[in-house]
Structure formats: C-alpha cells, structure tokens
Amino acid sequence: MALTVGLRPLTRALLRPWARVPGAALGRPAAGSGDGVRCFGSPRVLVEPDPAAVGVAVMKMRNPPVNSLSLEFLTELLISLEKLENDKTFRGIIITSDCPGIFSAGLDLLEMYGRDPAHCAEYWKAVQELWLRVYLSNLVVIGAINGISPAGGCLLSLSCDYRVLANNPKYAIGLNETLLGIIAPFWFKDVLVNTIGHRAAERALQLGFLFPPSDALQVGIVDQVVPEDQVQSTARSVMAQWLAIPDHARQLTKNLVRKPTADRLLQQRDADIQNFVRFISRDSIQKSLHVYLEKLKQKKG
Numbered sequence: 293m294a295l296t297v298g299l300r301p302l303t304r305a306l307l308r309p310w311a312r313v314p315g316a317a318l319g320r321p322a323a324g325s326g327d328g329v330r331c332f333g334s335p336r337v338l339v340e341p342d343p344a345a346v347g348v349a350v351m352k353m354r355n356p357p358v359n360s361l362s363l364e365f366l367t368e369l370l371i372s373l374e375k376l377e378n379d380k381t382f383r384g385i386i387i388t389s390d391c392p393g394i395f396s397a398g399l400d401l402l403e404m405y406g407r408d409p410a411h412c413a414e415y416w417k418a419v420q421e422l423w424l425r426v427y428l429s430n431l432v433v434i435g436a437i438n439g440i441s442p443a444g445g446c447l448l449s450l451s452c453d454y455r456v457l458a459n460n461p462k463y464a465i466g467l468n469e470t471l472l473g474i475i476a477p478f479w480f481k482d483v484l485v486n487t488i489g490h491r492a493a494e495r496a497l498q499l500g501f502l503f504p505p506s507d508a509l510q511v512g513i514v515d516q517v518v519p520e521d522q523v524q525s526t527a528r529s530v531m532a533q534w535l536a537i538p539d540h541a542r543q544l545t546k547n548l549v550r551k552p553t554a555d556r557l558l559q560q561r562d563a564d565i566q567n568f569v570r571f572i573s574r575d576s577i578q579k580s581l582h583v584y585l586e587k588l589k590q591k592k593g
C-alpha cells in the first residue's frame with residue numbers, strides 16, 4: 293500500500309530514506325559493514341533493530357515535547373511501519389517513546405483547531421491509517437509505555453498486541469476526549485470495549501478516565517505494570533514469548549479476532565472522515581478546543 297501517495301511535498305521530502313549502508317536490509321548486517329545492523333527512520337521516528345533479539349525492532353517516538361500525533365509525525369510512523377512490515381527479517385516491533393515522561397499526548401490538537409475542512413479530512417485519514425496499520429499488523433506489536441498516554445496515545449497503546457506500562461503514578465492512560473469537550477470516534481470506543489469490556493469502557497469513555505498504572509492494570513487497559521527501568525526488558529521478554537508461536541498461525545488468529553472491528557471502519561472510512569470534519573468544524577467544538585489549548589498554556593504559568 294503506497295502510503296506516500298498524496299503526501300504533501302514537504303512531508304515527502306522530510307521522509308527521504310536516511311543514508312544506509314548499501315545492501316543493509318533491516319535486521320541484517322550489510323556486506324562488509326562490520327558494525328552490525330544499522331538503524332533507520334526519519335526525524336521523528338527512530339527504528340533500531342533490537343541487538344538482543346533477532347527479528348525485533350524498537351520503534352522510538354521522538355516528536356518533542358509530547359509526541360503529539362501531528363500529520364508529519366503520523367506520516368513518519370506510517371512509513372516506518374510499512375518498511376518494517378515489508379522487511380521479512382522482522383517479526384516484532386516494540387513501540388516506545390524517546391520523550392521523557394510521555395508516551396504520546398495523543399492527536400495533535402493544532403491539526404484540528406482553526407484548520408480548514410480539507411486539512412482536517414487529510415489529517416483524519418492519516419489517523420485512521422495509523423490505527424489500521426498498527427491494529428492489523430502481521431508483526432507482533434508490543435507497547436513499552438514509558439509515559440503518560442491520553443486519548444490518541446491510549447489508542448496507539450490499545451492497538452498493540454500487549455501493553456507494558458511503567459509503574460509511575462504520573463503515567464496515566466485513557467480515552468479522555470470528553471474532558472476536552474469532544475468524543476472518541478466509534479473505532480476508538482470499539483478497541484476500548486474489546487480490551488476492558490462494555491461497562492468499564494462505557495464508564496471510562498463518558499468520564500474521560502485517565503487510569504493511573506495500578507487502576508489501568510486492574511481494569512485491563514494494560515497487561516503488565518513494572519518498574520520504569522524494566523519496561524523495555526519486560527517488553528523484550530514478552531516479545532520472545534509471542535515470537536515462539538509460529539507466525540502464520542498467530543497472524544491468522546490475530547486477524548480472526550481483530551478484522552470485524554477493523555472492518556467497521558474500513559466499510560465506512562469516507563463517512564467517518566466526513567463525520568469527523570463536520571463534528572470538529574462545529575463552532576462549539578472549536579471553542580472547546582480553544583479553551584483546552586488555553587488551559588494547557590496557562591498550566592505552564
């Protein structure tokens with residue numbers, strides 16, 4: 293699936309593949325390179341083959357200050373994911389953050405506030421694409437959640453096959469959209485219901501819950517809570533457990549479980565985009581976003 297089609301020239305320019313050792317297919321040392329496997333990526337996404345785990349890549353999100361999912365960042369994530377999916381030397385991805393204390397602050401509010409309908413439509417298509425790419429990935433995708441993870445950051449985490457969260461009370465996770473005066477799209481809701489059950493999801497969505505680690509574990513929004521300095525090693529050991537399963541059987545099973553949920557969006561992607569554009573363009577919603585952005589600024593004192 294050519295994801296660069298339709299990208300703005302600037303975005304396409306941003307994503308020129310980094311210089312790589314000739315012949316260094318991801319996961320294999322290039323002939324004569326001598327120094328092992330090279331990383332690849334782009335300005336906001338660093339992908340490093342895990343030196344301790346053959347076939348595993350660590351994808352580090354580094355869009356400071358808060359890994360907010362801007363259009364450029366989404367595009368870089370999508371292209372990195374596509375590269376990894378297409379490189380058969382890889383069987384698993386650990387997604388983590390390089391921004392201290394923050395996994396991802398979710399969708400970039402500035403992509404939705406004061407923007408014209410055409411931009412909002414382009415942005416929402418990229419949001420849909422990232423979810424579909426992660427949620428339906430043939431690779432094992434493990435979230436090494438080393439920071440706070442509201443809204444879109446929570447969706448990214450929920451789309452992984454397994455979630456390891458650092459036991460830091462500041463690292464809350466949840467779909468908090470109602471606190472912004474907006475609503476989680478139905479496919480965000482679907483993934484939460486699939487993960488924590490209908491009643492827990494209904495309550496969490498309406499109240500915009502951000503679960504601290506202990507509650508997140510109890511409700512099931514994450515699978516494991518570990519000390520902060522063990523998140524990456526725990527993700528790696530869980531990855532080994534998942535990679536012990538034959539890929540084809542695991543992939544067919546993942547598809548069996550997840551395709552009905554993904555199909556609900558796939559069957560109405562354009563309608564969902566139009567719904568989003570209509571909703572986000574409402575004066576009342578733009579006002580809510582303005583108020584929320586002002587609160588974020590005032591918070592800094």
Ligand SMILES: CC/C=C\C/C=C\C/C=C\C=C\CC(=O)SCCNC(=O)CCNC(=O)[C@H](O)C(C)(C)COP(=O)(O)OP(=O)(O)OC[C@H]1O[C@@H](n2cnc3c(N)ncnc32)[C@H](O)[C@@H]1OP(=O)(O)O
Pocket residue numbers: 357358360394396397398399400401402440442443444445468469472474475476477478567568571572585588589591592
């Ligand atoms: C019919 C319905 C159809 C469709 C559905 C309709 C609508 C769905 C629409 C949207 C769905 C949205 C899902 C989302 O993801 S919305 C985003 C939710 N995110 C949040 O609520 C997090 C907000 N941020 C924070 O709480 C904090 O920033 C923090 C805890 C993540 C980090 O706190 P810090 O104190 O470390 O950092 P700050 O000083 O707060 O922030 C630094 C800097 O970054 C800016 N920023 C923070 N978050 C965002 C963001 N999500 N988008 C854009 N910018 C963000 C913040 O303003 C600061 O900027 P300045 O340095 O002041 O310029």
